[in-house]
Amino acid sequence: MSLAGWFGPGWRHGLTVGVLCALLGVAGSAMVIRAERGRLIADAGQRLADYARVMALRLDSGLADWAHDVGMLARFEVFERQPAQPSMARRLLEDLKGRSPTFSWIGFTGTDGKVIAATGGLLEGADVSARPWFRPGLAGPHLGDVHPAVMLAKLLPEDQGGGADAYFVDAAAPVHAADGAVIGVIAGHLTWRWAEGVRRELAVFAPWQPPPILRVIGTDKLVLLGPENERGKPWPQERSAGGWRETTLPGHPPAILGFARAEGAPDRPTLDWVVVAQRDRVAVLAPLWSFGLWLGFGTFGIAATGGALAGWYAGRVGSTIQRVLGGSAGRDVARQLEQLRDQAWRDPLTGLLNRAGFAAWQKALPPLDEGCAVVALDLDGFKPINDTHGHAAGDAVLRGIGAWLQGNLRDEDAAVRLGGDEFLLCLIGPSAKVEAAAREVGARLNAMLRAGVPTETGPLHLGCSLGVALLPRDALTMEAAIEHADMALYAAKRHKVPVRGASDHARVE
Numbered sequence: 001m002s003l004a005g006w007f008g009p010g011w012r013h014g015l016t017v018g019v020l021c022a023l024l025g026v027a028g029s030a031m032v033i034r035a036e037r038g039r040l041i042a043d044a045g046q047r048l049a050d051y052a053r054v055m056a057l058r059l060d061s062g063l064a065d066w067a068h069d070v071g072m073l074a075r076f077e078v079f080e081r082q083p084a085q086p087s088m089a090r091r092l093l094e095d096l097k098g099r100s101p102t103f104s105w106i107g108f109t110g111t112d113g114k115v116i117a118a119t120g121g122l123l124e125g126a127d128v129s130a131r132p133w134f135r136p137g138l139a140g141p142h143l144g145d146v147h148p149a150v151m152l153a154k155l156l157p158e159d160q161g162g163g164a165d166a167y168f169v170d171a172a173a174p175v176h177a178a179d180g181a182v183i184g185v186i187a188g189h190l191t192w193r194w195a196e197g198v199r200r201e202l203a204v205f206a207p208w209q210p211p212p213i214l215r216v217i218g219t220d221k222l223v224l225l226g227p228e229n230e231r232g233k234p235w236p237q238e239r240s241a242g243g244w245r246e247t248t249l250p251g252h253p254p255a256i257l258g259f260a261r262a263e264g265a266p267d268r269p270t271l272d273w274v275v276v277a278q279r280d281r282v283a284v285l286a287p288l289w290s291f292g293l294w295l296g297f298g299t300f301g302i303a304a305t306g307g308a309l310a311g312w313y314a315g316r317v318g319s320t321i322q323r324v325l326g327g328s329a330g331r332d333v334a335r336q337l338e339q340l341r342d343q344a345w346r347d348p349l350t351g352l353l354n355r356a357g358f359a360a361w362q363k364a365l366p367p368l369d370e371g372c373a374v375v376a377l378d379l380d381g382f383k384p385i386n387d388t389h390g391h392a393a394g395d396a397v398l399r400g401i402g403a404w405l406q407g408n409l410r411d412e413d414a415a416v417r418l419g420g421d422e423f424l425l426c427l428i429g430p431s432a433k434v435e436a437a438a439r440e441v442g443a444r445l446n447a448m449l450r451a452g453v454p455t456e457t458g459p460l461h462l463g464c465s466l467g468v469a470l471l472p473r474d475a476l477t478m479e480a481a482i483e484h485a486d487m488a489l490y491a492a493k494r495h496k497v498p499v500r501g502a503s504d505h506a507r508v509e
Contacts (some may be wrong), residue, residue, distance in 0.1 A: 004070055004120050005167075013360040014308060014309075014310045014311020014312070015307060015311070016307075016310075017092055017306050017307050017309075017310035017311070018303045018304060018305070018306060018307020018308075018310070018311075019307075020302035021299075021302055021303035021306040021307065022133065022299065022300070025298075025299030025300075025302055026302055027299035027330045028299075029292070029295045029296065029299050033288065033291070033292055036288060036291055037285060037288055040284055040285055040287065040288060041246055041256060041281075041284060041285075041294075043246030044244075044256050044279060044284040045157035045243075045245070045246070045256050045257075045258055045404075046244060046259025047207050047210060048242045048244055048257065048260070048277040048278070048279060049242060049243055049258035049259060049260060049277070050258070050279045051202070051206065051207065051212060051214075051258060052214070052258045052259055052260035052275040052276060052277040053227070053242075053260035053275075055198065055199065055202055055214055055260070055275045055277070056260040056261060056262040056273070056274075056275040057141055057215075057262070057472050058198050058202070059195060059198065059216070059262050059273060059275070060262035060263070060270060061270060062102075062194065062264075063143055063169065063171075063270070064270070066100070066102070066103070066169075066171045066190055067098060067141055067142075067143055067171045067173075068188050068190065069096065069171075069188075070106075070171045070172065070173045070188050071141050072139075072175040072184050073092070073093075073096055073106075073173075074174060074175045074176075074185075074186040075176075076092060078092055078128065079108055079175045079184065079186065080176070080177055080178060080183070082177070082183070082194040082331055084108075084110070084116045084117070084184075085115075086116055086117040087178060089108050089116065089117035090117040090118065090119070090121065091326065092261050092425070093106045093107070093108065093117060093118065093119050094119050094120075095118045097292065098210055101160075102190050102191060102502040103119075103188045103189065103190060103191075104150055104152065104156055104160050104162065104168060104189045104190065104191040105118060105119055105120070105122060105123075105156065105189040106118065106119050106186070106187070106188045106189075107122075107123060107124075107128070107186075107187050107188075108175070108184060108185075109128060109129075109134065109184055109185050109187065110183070110184045110188055110336070111138065111157040111182060111183060111184060111185075112127075112129065112164055113127050113128055113129025113130075114126070114127050114128075114129075115128060115135055116184065118463065118508050121157050122152070122153070122156070123155075127328070128187075131170075131187075132144055132147070132170070133170035133171075133187050134172070134187070135211060136172065136184060137172030137173060137174060137185040137186075137187055138182055138185055139174070140173075140174060141172070141173050142170070142171070142172040142173070143169070143170065143219055143270070143271055144169060144170030144171075144172070145169070145219070146164065146167050146168070146169075146192055146218065146224045147167065147169075147304050148167055148168075149166065149167075149168045149170065149189060150207065152168065152189060153166035153408070159387060160191070165382060166191070166192075167187040167191075167192035168190060168192060169189075169190040169192060169271075170187065170188070170189060170190075171185060171187070171188045171190060172185050172187040172188070173185070185359075190461075192224075192225075195216060195224075195225050196225065199214050200383040202214070202339055208283070209277065211278045212277045212278055213226065213227065213277070213279075214226070214276070214277055214278075215227075215230070215275070215276040215278070216234075216274070216275055216276075217235045217239055217273065217274040217275075217276060217388075218271075218273060218374070219271070219272050219273075221235045221236060221239055222235070223235055224273065224398055226276075235276075235354065236249060236250055237249070237311070239274045240259040241259065241261045241274070242260055242261060243258075243259055243261065244256060244257060244258045245257055245259075246281065249278070249435070249482075252280075253280050253281070253282060254280070254281040254282075255278050255279060255280050255281055256279050256280075256281055256284055256288075257276055257277070257278050258277040258278075259274060259275070259277075260274070260275045260277075261273070261275075261276070262275065269325060271493065279325065292318060295474045309480070311335070311390050324441070327482075327497055333429040344357075345357030345360055347417040348404070349395055349398055349399060349402070349404050349416050349417075350398050350399055350401065350402025350403075350405075350413045351359055351403070351404070351406060352397075352402045352405060352416055353414055353415065353416045353417070353419045354417065354421070355416070355418065357416070358414060358416045358424070359439070360440055361414050361426075362478060365428075368471050368472070369429065369466055369473065369476075370428065370429055370430050371428075371430050371431040371434060371471055371473075372427065372428050372429070372470070372471040372474060372478075373425075373426070373427040373431070373435055373437065373438040373469075373470055373471075374424070374425075374426055374430075374468070374469045374470075374471065374478070374481040374482055374484075374485045375424065375425035375426075375427070375438045375441070375442065375465045375466050375467070375468050375485060376422075376423075376424055376469075376482065376485035376486045376488065377422070377423040377424070377425060377442070377445075377464055377465070377466045377489070378421060378422055378423075378464065378465050378466070378489055378493065379397075379401075379421035379449075379460035379462055379463070379464050380462060380463040380464055380465055380493075381461070381463060382394065382421040382462055385397060385460050385462060389455070389460065392456070393456070393457050394459060395454050396454075396455040396456065396460075397455065397460055397462070398417075398421070400453040400454065400455075401423075401445070401449075402415075402417070404427070404445065404448055405423070405445070407444075408441065408444065409425070409427070410427075411439070412428050413425065413426060414426040415429050415430060420499070424482065424485075425438065425441065425463070427441070431470045431471075433471070435468065435470055438466075438468050442464065442466045445464055446463055446464050447462055449461070449462050450462075450463060465492045466488075466489060467484075467486060467487065467488025467489030467490070467491070467492055468485060468488060469481045469482070469484045469488060
C-alpha cells in the first residue's frame, strides 16, 4: 500500500500545517526563551546587588559602631587623670573588649605615642607613634583600612585574631583633658576575621544555595575579602558603586555580579568599601532548561495536534470532493479543488469558460484602461449538422472549436461558451490592435470551419458570424460592450454583408 493510502488524502496538508506550526512554534519559543533568559539574568543581578547591599550595610554598621565605642571610651574620666592610672585604664579597656570580642586589642597611649594601658598588657610601654592610626587619632575619630599587624599577630592567640594571615582594622579617637587639650589616643584593633563571620552568617540566609561568592574591594582596588587565591590581589574590573552586570572574570566561568558600596553616613567615618556578589551564569540560567523543555513539548504537541486536525479536515474535504468528482479524481486536495473550480467555471464540453467563469475572470481583471475587443460569435450551419449527423457529431464540432480557441488566444484573453453554438471572446489591449486581432481570429476560425472540423463521421463544414465592440470606444462597461457586440452579430446575420459603424459587425464568409 502506498504512503498516501496509509495516511489518507489529507496527509500532505496535515504534514505541511504541522511543519508550519512547528516553525512558528520554534520562532515563538526562541523569542520567549530569549525574554525569559533576560528576565532570569536581570532578576539574579538585582538579587545579587541586594545581597551585596546587605553585606555592605552590615560591614558599615559594624565599623561605625566600633568607631562610636572607641569615641565614647575616650571620654571616660579615668583616661583624663594626670598622672595616668594604667591599672584602672586597663580594667576599663578589658571590660570593653569583653563586651565586644571583635576587638583583638585596645590600647591607651600618651601624646608621645607610648602605650600607657592595653588589654592583656600587650605592647604597654611600647612606642606606637609610627603606626598609621596614631597621628590621625590625635586629630579626631579615625578608621583605618585593613592591614597586617605583624607584632600583634605574634602576640595574640589565634582565637583573638592573631596567628598567620592576621589582618586588622583600626579605630582611634583622641582623649581630651578637662580643659580640652589632647592628652592621648584610644585605639582599637578589630580582627578582620569578623568580616568572615559576617559573610558566613549571610551565607546561611542567601537566596540561593550554594551561596554566591562575596568579595570586599578596598579603595585601592585590592581584594580584602574573597576566595583565598584572590586576597590581596588587584580587582580586575571597575569598582562599581551599585547595580549589576553580566561579565566573565579571569579564571572563572561567565557570571552575574551584583555591587554595593559601604557609603556610611555623613556624620560618621567610613572606609568606602565595595561588596561584590558573584553567581555563575550557568546556575542562574538552570531553570531555563526545564522551561525550554516544557516549551519544546508544548510546541511539538501543538504542531502535532494542528497537523493531525488539518490532515483530518483536509481528508474529509478530499473524500467529499472525491465522491463528487469520482474515484479517479486522485488524492491531492489542491488538485481536487482546482478540478471543482474548473467544473464550476468551465464548460464541460469545450473546456471554455462558462458564464460563472467569465464573471470570475472579470472580477480578477484589472481596470481595462488600455482597451478590450468584445467579440460575439455564432456558428452558421451548425443546426443541420446536428439534424443530419446527430448530436455526437455536433458535440465533436464544439469540442474542436473549443480546442482551437484555447490554442489560438493569449492567456490573458477569455473565450466563453454562452450556450448552444454561441460564443464570446474578449481580447485585451489597445483598441486599434485588438480590433484587427479580433477580425483576424474570426477569419482564421472561419477558414478552419470551412476546411472542415474532424469528427468520427469525417470532416464537417460550416461557418461563423461575429460582431465586435470596443472598450472604451463603443461602451464604457463590459455589459454595454456585450450588448453592442450582440447587436453587431445580429446585423451581420441579417444582412449577410460586412457593415461598419459605431459598432463593427461582420459575417465572415
